[in-house]
Amino acid sequence: xxxxxxxxxxxxxxxxxxxxxxxxxxxxxxxxxxxxxxxxxxxxxxxxxxxxxxxxxxxxxxxxxxxxxxxxxxxxxxxxxxxxxxxxxxxxxxxxxxxxxxxxxxxxxxxxxxxxxxxxxxxxxxxxxxx
Amino acid sequence: xxxxxxxxxxxxxxxxxxxxxxxxxxxxxxxxxxxxxxxxxxxxxxxxxxxxxxxxxxxxxxxxxxxxxxxxxxxxxxxxxxxxxxxxxxxxxxxxxxxxxxxxxxxxxxxxxxxxxxxxxxxxxxxxxxx
Amino acid sequence: xxxxxxxxxxxxxxxxxxxxxxxxxxxxxxxxxxxxxxxxxxxxxxxxxxxxxxxxxxxxxxxxxxxxxxxxxxxxxxxxxxxxxxxxxxxxxxxxxxxxxxxxxxxxxxxxxxxxxxxxxxxxxxxxxxx
Amino acid sequence: xxxxxxxxxxxxxxxxxxxxxxxxxxxxxxxxxxxxxxxxxxxxxxxxxxxxxxxxxxxxxxxxxxxxxxxxxxxxxxxxxxxxxxxxxxxxxxxxxxxxxxxxxxxxxxxxxxxxxxxxxxxxxxxxxxx
Numbered sequence: 001x002x003x004x005x006x007x008x009x010x011x012x013x014x015x016x017x018x019x020x021x022x023x024x025x026x027x028x029x030x031x032x033x034x035x036x037x038x039x040x041x042x043x044x045x046x047x048x049x050x051x052x053x054x055x056x057x058x059x060x061x062x063x064x065x066x067x068x069x070x071x072x073x074x075x076x077x078x079x080x081x082x083x084x085x086x087x088x089x090x091x092x093x094x095x096x097x098x099x100x101x102x103x104x105x106x107x108x109x110x111x112x113x114x115x116x117x118x119x120x121x122x123x124x125x126x127x128x129x130x131x
Numbered sequence: 132x133x134x135x136x137x138x139x140x141x142x143x144x145x146x147x148x149x150x151x152x153x154x155x156x157x158x159x160x161x162x163x164x165x166x167x168x169x170x171x172x173x174x175x176x177x178x179x180x181x182x183x184x185x186x187x188x189x190x191x192x193x194x195x196x197x198x199x200x201x202x203x204x205x206x207x208x209x210x211x212x213x214x215x216x217x218x219x220x221x222x223x224x225x226x227x228x229x230x231x232x233x234x235x236x237x238x239x240x241x242x243x244x245x246x247x248x249x250x251x252x253x254x255x256x257x258x259x260x261x262x
Numbered sequence: 263x264x265x266x267x268x269x270x271x272x273x274x275x276x277x278x279x280x281x282x283x284x285x286x287x288x289x290x291x292x293x294x295x296x297x298x299x300x301x302x303x304x305x306x307x308x309x310x311x312x313x314x315x316x317x318x319x320x321x322x323x324x325x326x327x328x329x330x331x332x333x334x335x336x337x338x339x340x341x342x343x344x345x346x347x348x349x350x351x352x353x354x355x356x357x358x359x360x361x362x363x364x365x366x367x368x369x370x371x372x373x374x375x376x377x378x379x380x381x382x383x384x385x386x387x388x389x390x391x392x393x
Numbered sequence: 394x395x396x397x398x399x400x401x402x403x404x405x406x407x408x409x410x411x412x413x414x415x416x417x418x419x420x421x422x423x424x425x426x427x428x429x430x431x432x433x434x435x436x437x438x439x440x441x442x443x444x445x446x447x448x449x450x451x452x453x454x455x456x457x458x459x460x461x462x463x464x465x466x467x468x469x470x471x472x473x474x475x476x477x478x479x480x481x482x483x484x485x486x487x488x489x490x491x492x493x494x495x496x497x498x499x500x501x502x503x504x505x506x507x508x509x510x511x512x513x514x515x516x517x518x519x520x521x522x523x524x
Binding site for chain 4: 273274276277278279280281283284285331
């Protein structure tokens with residue numbers, strides 16, 4: 001997988017167990033796919049400007065080890081299972097100082113037009129999204 | 132002030148200090164003004180459908196006592212300082228079981244049309260927003 | 263499944279697609295399991311006071327239809343796959359006015375003691391968590 | 394003020410008005426003070442390890458112009474009004490590409506010991522926090 005970003009755990013991300021709350025990781029997944037797309041020379045913002053949307057239709061998260069306040073975390077991302085009108089993004093979140101895997105997961109995305117209908121990826125987008 | 136809602140503190144709202152994180156209260160302020168408007172027989176959703184928006188332009192929060200996980204909290208709200216194109220909502224958040232004041236504050240709202248220009252409140256809205 | 267709570271979609275829960283952002287649903291899952299436990303006569307807060315924690319170790323979400331601002335949503339929850347030291351909570355989120363299924367998913371929880379070691383559920387907890 | 398960090402607006406930060414929701418800015422304020430402290434050679438994490446906490450006791454936000462999806466934002470921070478047992482952090486959030494001021498505000502912090510009592514800042518901390 002490609003290391004695409006690093007994030008710093010905020011106090012607001014922790015809960016009273018003293019670790020990052022489970023709801024936070026989907027935010028980091030978003031950072032992962034946004035930066036992965038940016039590394040391919042596009043932005044999700046530009047994709048939306050062409051009238052397409054790629055909403056999350058399914059998500060899976062496996063919490064391996066707790067992330068803690070002020071930890072620096074590497075976000076690794078890759079695409080997978082690219083089809084005519086859907087794509088999966090996979091993620092691994094690793095603690096920077098020792099590389100420990102904290103959370104892994106994936107999100108499945110549909111390709112929708114501005115009316116919300118499922119449509120095929122245009123060729124240029126298909127090329128950009130290839131794993 | 133008018134008691135308009137009650138909220139239950141989630142685990143996700145707490146931080147590693149064992150109390151509700153400071154960022155959460157602005158969410159509860161939103162609940163306060165939404166339910167205050169509903170009690171007046173309108174909804175903010177309907178107001179937006181008429182082509183108006185009332186974004187927050189200023190906010191103030193005074194944290195009095197910590198809220199804790201699973202606390203039930205009363206949200207009290209009232210309008211104040213209603214003008215031709217702006218209004219203030221005031222909030223008090225109180226712990227249900229003993230009435231202790233946890234947080235108080237206010238948000239200032241402008242009246243904007245769909246192009247984002249400041250406009251005067253229509254008469255019906257002005258009437259609805261009166262303290 | 264058991265209807266355990268209803269939530270109102272906040273403006274802060276929406277994103278610029280005009281629908282509830284994918285990260286929000288895990289908050290509603292938390293509400294589901296907290297209220298399910300309360301309906302069984304316990305609270306998660308009390309369970310933690312006995313020195314046990316039940317962190318989320320895995321989560322799955324399937325987004326069926328978008329939830330929108332001010333929607334009232336029913337949260338339905340049930341336990342499943344109860345084992346000596348783990349349990350799954352399943353969730354269905356339905357739009358109140360027509361019962362449309364918006365999101366379904368589950369979270370897997372381990373039983374940990376205060377040192378973070380996996381331990382067996384005490385008998386009383388096992389009984390409480392049975393589907 | 395000192396430029397201490399830059400943040401990228403996430404999709405999850407926006408709301409259906411197409412701009413960053415008002416609740417998000419307090420997260421960025423936290424990033425501002427955390428990175429300001431890091432620039433002084435300390436971390437808030439280390440301060441907590443000495444048995445002190447600096448919770449937010451008051452906050453003020455003035456929203457000047459909307460931040461939008463994928464905007465890169467500079468976070469500028471400075472301390473102010475340092476007293477024996479309290480300090481204020483001031484923040485300015487500016488759009489990176491044109492320097493436009495998007496939001497300014499401040500947070501007031503008390504110095505508490507591990508029992509939650511207000512105590513005077515130790516000399517080293519007082520020196521570190523000077524504007």
